[in-house]
Amino acid sequence: MGLxxxxxxxxxxxxxxGRNVPIATTTxxxxxxxxxxxxxxxxxxxxxxxxxxxxxxSIKVDYEKVPCDSGQHNYTVSKVxxxxxxxxxxxxxxxxxYSGWNGRKSSNVCLIPVFADGLCYDFTASGLTAxxxxxxxxxxxxxxxxxxxxxxxAACGPDPALALAYPEIRTTYCFTxxx
Numbered sequence: 001m002g003l004x005x006x007x008x009x010x011x012x013x014x015x016x017x018g019r020n021v022p023i024a025t026t027t028x029x030x031x032x033x034x035x036x037x038x039x040x041x042x043x044x045x046x047x048x049x050x051x052x053x054x055x056x057x058s059i060k061v062d063y064e065k066v067p068c069d070s071g072q073h074n075y076t077v078s079k080v081x082x083x084x085x086x087x088x089x090x091x092x093x094x095x096x097x098y099s100g101w102n103g104r105k106s107s108n109v110c111l112i113p114v115f116a117d118g119l120c121y122d123f124t125a126s127g128l129t130a131x132x133x134x135x136x137x138x139x140x141x142x143x144x145x146x147x148x149x150x151x152x153x154a155a156c157g158p159d160p161a162l163a164l165a166y167p168e169i170r171t172t173y174c175f176t177x178x179x
Contacts, residue, residue: 046100046109048168050077054098054111054130061130063100074131075111078168083108094164112166113173117146120178137178147172 046052046065051073056062066072078095079088088095088110096111113132115121120137121144137143142162147155149170153163156174165172 046077046080046107048077048079051075052077052111054096056130058128058130061098063098074114076114076169077109078112078166079110081108081110089166089168091164094166112169112171115144115146115173117144119144121175139177139179141178142175143178145174145176147174 049068051066051068051070052075053064053066053072054061054075055064068076075096081088081097086108088097094112096113097108098111099106099108115132116134119134120141121132122135122141123132126132135141145156150172151165151167151170152172153160153165155172156163160174161177162175163172164175
């Protein structure tokens with residue numbers, strides 16, 4: 001009940017101040033809110049291929065560039081946008097858009113989520129938090145299969161719960177109902 005109240009108050013706040021906070025989605029069916037107003041600083045201009053760790057809640061997301069070999073990143077920069085209206089890819093709902101600034105210049109980037117093969121994820125709170133953390137598998141969550149060197153949703157088979165293909169990193173994520 002308390003979580004519902006927080007979501008309702010946040011919605012009322014954005015409506016009251018007349019801001020239109022764009023919603024980017026990590027999946028076609030599950031929304032992920034990324035703030036594009038009052039962004040956190042980017043330490044340096046973002047570049048394609050950067051590994052990023054996003055943390056925090058949807059109204060205050062912290063962006064941190066981390067070494068790709070550290071295993072700390074939960075997103076990869078797939079594209080640096082020239083403006084807010086530019087698309088991330090063929091399936092814009094598969095990407096998370098993030099806007100930030102580095103002191104002098106704003107930077108709008110498209111981010112690809114990073115999932116680990118065989119782990120389970122719960123997307124029910126993905127609109128409230130920046131991280132989609134792996135959790136214990138149960139019938140309420142989805143398990144991911146990571147297909148490297150292919151960007152083809154059809155490679156997931158006939159009935160995946162969800163399939164996300166990213167040509168930029170030649171990776172396809174296949175999600176099935178965990179048991």
